[in-house]
Amino acid sequence: MNAAELAGFLRTRRARVQPADVGLDGGGRRQTRGLRRAEVAERAGVSLDYYTRLEQGRRLRPSRQVVIALARALHLSDGERNYLLGLVGEAAVPVPMSRTTDxxxxxxxxxxxxxxxxxxxxxxxxxxxxxxxxxxxxxxxxxxxxxxxxxxxxxxxxxxxxxxxxxxxxxxxxxxxxxxxxxxxxxxxxxxxxxxxxxxxxxxxxxxxxxxxxxxxxxxxxxxxxxxxxxxxxxxxxxxxxxxxxxxxxxxxxxxxxxxxxxxxxxxxxxxxxx
Known part of the structure; x- marks a missing residue:
């Protein structure tokens, strides 16, 4: 597992998501660009301390369920979610089987x-x-x-x-x-x-x-x-x-x-x- 790459990826993806993108009030003065760590942790169902340690590059290995929950909280694309899974040594989630032609x-x-x-x-x-x-x-x-x-x-x-x-x-x-x-x-x-x-x-x-x-x-x-x-x-x-x-x-x-x-x-x- 590449803890440093995981930390950097989570930080940059969090900064990209606007509060309004996930149904949060973006009004008032926010010192944080994008979502706060607490907001991501709450949406993913993990503790703030655990998520903070992930962003700090601590050598934790989140479970597959936690990674998928983080991907949802951060509005990741299918490709980004699978990249995140790969960083922790998990297999990618196949895209849904097609019934109509691209x-x-x-x-x-x-x-x-x-x-x-x-x-x-x-x-x-x-x-x-x-x-x-x-x-x-x-x-x-x-x-x-x-x-x-x-x-x-x-x-x-x-x-x-x-x-x-x-x-x-x-x-x-x-x-x-x-x-x-x-x-x-x-x-x-x-x-x-x-x-x-x-x-x-x-x-x-x-x-x-x-x-x-x-x-x-x-x-x-x-x-x-x-x-x-x-x-x-x-x-x-x-x-x-x-x-x-x-x-x-x-x-x-x-x-x-x-x-x-x-x-x-x-x-x-x-x-x-x-x-």
């Missing part, structure tokens, strides 16, 4: 044009996609919402033309990433997905029981498209700040057969869309 991610999908791309949340639900992903994989709008999930594709579906070796490799990576997100078992959506896939897929159940933890990294995979044949695609993952969303894009090295095939698919998309 506006910036949606604009990015629209602007990518010829690059197949989709937006995923923390449990691999596909929240949005562009026309090139439809051309590459399937018409996702025709699928039930429950089936628009890439983990279901890998373990209980056709996996959209991906070969058995690549599918197994991707499955291992994705299961490790799902566990590494820190959402299981507290997130009901993730817990439900794990329960269902464990029941429906022996392979998923075996991988989940390994307790492997990882982070989704760029990967190259081969898939066979019914119209343009074999494609060697680089799968890149871009995180969307302050959400659990990620933009997944599929690209090909310039001048390769896969690059030419993707350009051909894009030309067809334009013709079908009247562009």
């Amino acid at each position: 506006a910036g991610a949606r604009r990015l999908l629209d602007q990518l044009g010829a690059v197949p791309a989709m937006v995923l949340n923390s449990r691999y639900d596909i929240l949005a996609w562009n026309r090139m992903l439809d051309a590459l994989v399937a018409n996702l709008a025709e699928l039930p919402e429950r089936e628009r999930n890439t983990l279901r594709w890998l373990f209980t579906g056709p996996a959209a033309g991906i070969g058995p070796r690549d599918r197994a490799r991707l499955g291992r990576r994705c299961v490790a990433d799902l566990r590494g997100s820190g959402r299981y078992p507290d997130d009901p959506g993730v817990r439900q997905l794990v329960t269902e896939l464990s029941r429906e897929s022996g392979e998923f159940a075996e991988l989940w029981e390994r307790h492997d933890v990882g982070v989704h990294r760029p990967v190259t995979k081969r898939m066979v498209h019914p119209d343009v044949g074999a494609l060697d695609l680089s799968c890149e993952v871009l995180t969307v700040p302050d959400t659990d969303q990620r933009v997944m894009v599929y690209t090909a090295a310039p001048g390769t057969g896969t690059d030419r095939a993707l350009r051909g698919l894009w030309a067809r998309v334009g013709e079908q869309g009247g562009c």
Whole structure:
């Protein structure tokens, strides 16, 4: 634990919060910029002496509950709260699981044009996609919402033309990433997905029981498209700040057969869309 960094962070965050921000009367003469220590301590449910010692850099280790209470009292953002948790050696609190697409991610999908791309949340639900992903994989709008999930594709579906070796490799990576997100078992959506896939897929159940933890990294995979044949695609993952969303894009090295095939698919998309 970094007591000095914790102390400095608490002092600067306290000075930033105005009394009116937390429903306190800011009238009269206040010698303290921002909130008083006593006001923060009362709002967080700790003693003034304890909070004062934290700001003085004493080597105390506040509990997770106290840190989260201090974050609320100081009006910290999700990122600031998780930074504060990290200072005392606690795991970050995952942001709520997304059900709708971040506006910036949606604009990015629209602007990518010829690059197949989709937006995923923390449990691999596909929240949005562009026309090139439809051309590459399937018409996702025709699928039930429950089936628009890439983990279901890998373990209980056709996996959209991906070969058995690549599918197994991707499955291992994705299961490790799902566990590494820190959402299981507290997130009901993730817990439900794990329960269902464990029941429906022996392979998923075996991988989940390994307790492997990882982070989704760029990967190259081969898939066979019914119209343009074999494609060697680089799968890149871009995180969307302050959400659990990620933009997944599929690209090909310039001048390769896969690059030419993707350009051909894009030309067809334009013709079908009247562009």
